[in-house]
Amino acid sequence: MRLFSIAAAVLSLASAAVCAEKGNLTTPLTSRVVLPANFKPPQVFKNANLVHIVNLERGYPRELINVVIENIASTPQDEYFIPFTSQQMETIGGLEVKDKKDADGRLFEVEAVEFDPQSDTQFYRVRLPKALAPKAQQTLAISYSFLSSLRPLPSRIEQQENQFLVYTFSAYCPSSYVTSKQKTEVKFGTANIPEYTIIPGGKGEPESPQKQGTKFTYGPFGEVPAGALEPVRVRYEFTKPLIHVSRLERDIEVSHWGGNIAFEERYTMHNRAANLTKQFSRLQWAQQQYYNPPTTAIRELKFPLKVGSLTPYFTDVIGNVSTSRFRSNKREASLEIKPRYPIFGGWNYPFRIGWDADLKNFLRKLNGGDSYVLKVPFLEGPKQPEGLEYEHIELRIILPEGAENVKYSTTMPHISSSLGLHKTFMDTLGRTTLTLHAHNIVDDLRDRDVIVTYDYPFLAGLRKPLVIFGGVLSCFVAAWAVGCLDVGIRGKRS
Template sequence: MRPLAIATALLSAASTALATGDGNATKPLISRVNLPSTFAPPQNFKNLNLVHYINLEKSYPRESINVVIENIASSAQDEYYLPFTSRQMDTIGALEVKDRKDPEAGLFGVGIVEFDPQSDTQFYRIRLPKSLAPKAQQTLGISFSYLSALHPLPASIAQQDKQHLVYAFSAYCPSAYVTLKQKTEVKFPSVHVPEYTIVPGANGQPESPQVQGSKFTYGPYGEVPAGATEPVKARYEFTKPLIHVARMERDIEVSHWGGNIAFEERYTMTNRAANLSKHFSRVEWASQQYYNPPSTAVKELKFPLKVGSIDPYFTDVIGNVSTSRFRSNKREAYLEIKPRYPVFGGWNYPFLVGWNADLKKNLRKIGTGNGYVLNVPFLEGPKQPEGVEYEHVEIRVILPEGAENVQYSTNVPLVGSSISLHKTFMDTKGRTALTLTSVNIVDDLRDRELIVTYDYPFLAAFRKPLAVFVGFFSIFVAAWGIGTIDTSIRGKRS
């Protein structure tokens, strides 16, 4: 399997540890299953009824599979395999599996199967929480998203033209097992779908899809063998930007002495919408703003922050950007920013935003000891109707100098974690920094919690004031010592 496919696919394996509350920062929440190249999923299950949902209302496809499975083996089974192509493995994100009838029971364990780097079909292995007895049934709810899976057609349009996207999928939901009954439902953002594949009916069934407004239904289909696919494509209107964040770095800096928690987020953003077929016209753009038509350009980004957030700032590579608005009251804190220029398809815009918040609302002390619990959102960022996809996310929690025994817990899939020292002004050995890495996540995971626990000894709290005192005292002593030196010039006495 290609290294990129491995790295991106491993993220969903975090589900197992998070469901059980294991959040040790010294052990990245990843999982990989190594099997021989001759591996083929054993036919221990059959799908009795499967419904495949595809939602194209955002700038990335969101898919879910609700399936009733039955154990047809002679012994209890707890491993269910889910197939994907190599291309899908490169771009899949946030794959989660739950018991459809009991979603509060937690997430199932998921791991990528690595067995043949040349095969175009790869697998995820789903571990059922309890072995399924022969002839027993269970309902699985599987959800995931794809990044960079939508493509504009045509690839270039005029400034005022409407954009159309193409998405390719299978009318038969790919499965490693025989499926007795299934259908695929596709939800488009509007009724404007000028082109789509028609699948002829069989055995007296009508052709697919059946169209009801913006919802297309392929099927229902009768028995379909394992591995069967029916490739289809749809071209539909989507007059919004495709916001892709290639890299986002989020710093969360905790200050016990200042009673403050500082947030800073650095974005490398690209609009993957259709490129402009001609040069950008500022006059045409200004005239459009009077009636505000739909546009594929990123005109503004909206950040709903936690109540009590203060002192926001917004800069780019040139410097401070004044086109921002911030309102804060007892019910909300809302930051709206406008890029220095409208970001059309194919254009990049790196920028930085930051703000402060009261530490008391995010931190609490554990009993009478030295323990503390920090609770913050893993991902905040812009909340847009068209959605935002993140290719690479790095979260760095900078704790006070002297913090130790750091552990974390989050239900956002991760591919790595580490603890290091972050040195800033007047530090002695540096602050403890927890770094978490995630890939291929979407804004549907926005506001999921990140819980960090750590010990902060009483004496460590005085490390910074003591360093400041010693520094100033040393300067005073040095100044006094220099002042006592006699630097006058006198002649020698005879």
Template sequence: MRSLTITAILFSFLPSILCSSGSNTSQPLNSRLILPSNFKPPQVFRNVNLVRTINLEKAYPRDMINVIIENIDKKPQDEYFLPFESGLLEKVGAFEVRDKKTPEREGFLVDIVEYDLQSPTQFYRIRLPEPLKPSAHQTLSISYSILSSLRPVPAAINQVDKQYLVHLFSAYSPSAYVTLKQKTKVKFPGTEIKEYTVLPKGTNTDGSEDPQKQGSTFTYGPYGELPAGAQEPVKVRYEFTKPLLHVSALERDLEVSHWGGNLATEERYWTINKAANLSSHFSRVTWQTTSYYNPATVAVSSLKMPLLVGSLNPYFTDEIGNVSTSRFRSGVREAHLELTPRYPIFGGWKYNFRVGWDADLKNFLRKLKAGDGYVLKVPFMEGPKQSEGVEYGKVEVRVILPEGAR
């Protein structure tokens, strides 16, 4: 579970430029920051207003925290800390911070702070691009996903049964600072919510029922002033009859061939479906008869990979050869690779495969105006696009340059 580092890289990298001439323009990969063990975030900020949205529509919860922060110190400050429980920190992925006012600008720099490994709380450090002046306000938009955190209950279901997921979180948003006002919205994928925690009356400020329901959205709060690190555990259990596709490892190779003028991409996937297991064995009869109606299922029966336009010669194989059930649609505007695994991947089942394709190198490579250098611009990741999302445990991207490249 080193999803954290990976996804952090992912986003700092996205328009990644790797140079064959050797000057690597990207940031060094070591992003862990080590601080003294008695570290505590200095209380220089306070959250004036905070709205957290937990989106449960995908196979992993996505949190979005919009917060107005105020500098209560006398000096300008530029380091904002966000706490996570140490177990949770490992699962945080796609951490991204932007200024709400200028969302089009690139995300802020973020690091993981490492000080005391035994400590139950760990921090993300967000570095503001410009130090915030005393008593000035700024609106941050922090978003992240928590991977592998949803748990099917019951853990084993029948082939045609619905799946229910449990998500545990705190009604109070994680914060290292005093929060004056906040609320937490939970967006469910549907209206079938089997269980949810009802907080005692009077917890919220307006004295109404907590949570408040509005269609498939529940709102916990608003709450008044809370100290740093305040928590209120909440459990929800809701219907989600979709796969929880987890790529435990992905190796992605991009091979640049100057001779062939070709950019060959190969991706090797080790996948497992973390959805509820089958309580009895797989029945082909049921699968065949029900697939006629195309019902919701926890099984992965196909993967759709949008490729860059101009991709050629795709292949889809596994250890024992070509998987004949793939389809490639390619046109002027799109190139879609539709993969059907050899068998439907049910909960707890694994499937390893590799896909690869070629592309004309000239769309990705240009020569520098000065010197012998070349600039290669390729997507950091492609991969299957599923409506319920795909999570990655470990990603390894290799760029193979031509022999003799410096």
């Protein structure tokens, strides 16, 4: 019987060696390129027409730039530079660039470049998939968001008082190139906008902004030189929470033997809304609930899960969250939880949730061989009308013990990755774990998937049963051997 234990151990070491040899991750989507200190983007492009859209309907600003670029150089060009300030570089998230006229086209390669750490202007470099010929044009759609960029003013309010936010941007869209014609549209979620910057008209241009319901339009403006700015400050009503998740730890554990996939998410949540001027009044809060007025407090969290999700659990630092509702049928799976207290501005709420699902809904085996394809959401989490922003996300995909040749692909922007081992109950050397890190992500990207391919040999699947069998058998043999020992005390024979 000892032979079984030795064989299982040798099998474990051999599988680990193969995994280490064949392990291969795709190249991360971001890189850091250092340019000379005197770098300036070459003036090889011109923005023939540009529309800058600033969306302030949610708890974070989302910006979209639709621009027609024209190659004004004498040779084909494939590098387009987008400028940002140093502060914006720290808070920018989800920067994506694609061809505006090709809705199903792939995203362009985007890199953060650095040329002078002391400079206030930094750049993202966009590589066009095909070099643009001289005098040719292409329409780019550039989208991104900024985290922690909305500031409550005043910073403290009464429990029933309305909240106002301030956001600062430029009416001239920041660009590294000359812009022939442009305008900036600002979309609000309310018509109550007591303060905003007015830009006088000139040279036949009307005064800005022009108002149309909850939309302001700055411009159109004539030719604007590269790097030109026109600061604009708006203050508007936003009586909703500003939900900020400083850290989300998301685990996805795959079990071939049990046919199960387990999800667990651990949140460190903070409300960035205006703080209360006085202590929270539970009586006043209870009275408000009769007519359900808008509030800056987080009252509940709604998690739309994948169809077929089951056995959810939800706890905070005290214990189980008892106020909850879970619905699961053939069309939907939804989990709703209410925190123990309304989370007002400046308050934190750490908690965790988890659930199980049938593995066959996420995993497919390829024809021939021992290769598998796993498709799971990169981000799920709450779906709130005001939106959520995530400062740091750590996703761990825990594969079966012995999985090898791991590769992944995802359209989530700016991902870093690593491959390691995760030891859990009854493991020998540990389970193969793919860890992905993302920064400054908003819930607009919650529909992005991660596709993981890996090999899981048949012998690797037998490793754990053999080890368990050998271990149990060894215990019985040891117990039998101990039972055969003569431990009695007898006197000497004369």
